[in-house]
Amino acid sequence: MYLRDVTPDDVDAYVRMRCDPVMMKDLGGPLPRDGMRDKVRRDAAEAAAGTSWIKMIVPDPGTPEVVAGNVCIWAHDEGGEPVSEIGWMVLPEFQGRGLGRLATRTLLEQARDEDRWGDIHAFPATANGPSNGICRSLGFRLLGEIDVDFADRVIHSNHWVITPASDLAP
Numbered sequence: 001m002y003l004r005d006v007t008p009d010d011v012d013a014y015v016r017m018r019c020d021p022v023m024m025k026d027l028g029g030p031l032p033r034d035g036m037r038d039k040v041r042r043d044a045a046e047a048a049a050g051t052s053w054i055k056m057i058v059p060d061p062g063t064p065e066v067v068a069g070n071v072c073i074w075a076h077d078e079g080g081e082p083v084s085e086i087g088w089m090v091l092p093e094f095q096g097r098g099l100g101r102l103a104t105r106t107l108l109e110q111a112r113d114e115d116r117w118g119d120i121h122a123f124p125a126t127a128n129g130p131s132n133g134i135c136r137s138l139g140f141r142l143l144g145e146i147d148v149d150f151a152d153r154v155i156h157s158n159h160w161v162i163t164p165a166s167d168l169a170p
């Protein structure tokens with residue numbers, strides 16, 4: 001497995017991740033296809049500029065055109081405070097093989113090694129078993145429950161945080 005920056009050519013993977021009712025079950029339901037080309041273009045520009053880390057998961061280096069999902073770290077403003085957040089998605093045919101956990105761990109190791117992003121927060125829906133499993137097993141600390149906005153929806157979530165330099169499980 002390796003991670004690479006998203007490019008404008010990743011529209012198909014975005015549509016499969018973000019416009020699918022099963023993939024988006026815990027994220028408030030599928031998003032419209034209409035905005036996806038623009039969303040990928042904006043994400044690719046941010047990744048190329050280094051303002052956000054938006055990575056596609058390539059499961060097999062022998063077939064670099066096959067993408068299994070993505071993992072991202074970005075910063076946003078929360079009541080005047082900068083907050084770093086991580087999120088991840090793995091397509092159905094690649095789920096349940098440890099890829100989500102490995103990809104998330106790989107990006108957190110990069111954050112630790114480059115000493116970037118500070119504490120990193122994650123907000124999986126309370127009902128999202130695998131995502132909460134990723135947080136628990138990588139060494140995130142559970143701060144409590146919180147309602148978060150995602151793409152204009154409100155998701156009842158767990159609030160996890162990790163300090164990669166000290167918390168990342170071996």
Ligand SMILES: CC(C)(COP(=O)(O)OP(=O)(O)OC[C@H]1O[C@@H](n2cnc3c(N)ncnc32)[C@H](O)[C@@H]1OP(=O)(O)O)[C@@H](O)C(=O)NCCC(=O)NCCS
Pocket residue numbers: 022023024026027069087088089090091094095096097098099100101102123124125128129130131132133134137
């Ligand atoms: C969440 C998601 C990324 C998980 O990806 P994955 O590659 O299937 O996950 P993994 O195989 O790495 O498993 C992650 C952990 O969850 C555990 N797990 C798997 N299914 C589980 C379930 N139903 N309930 C509880 N834990 C579960 C695994 O055992 C593993 O824990 P471990 O590391 O302690 O063994 C994937 O299901 C997904 O993309 N779902 C749809 C989109 C989404 O919800 N994204 C996350 C938004 S926060």
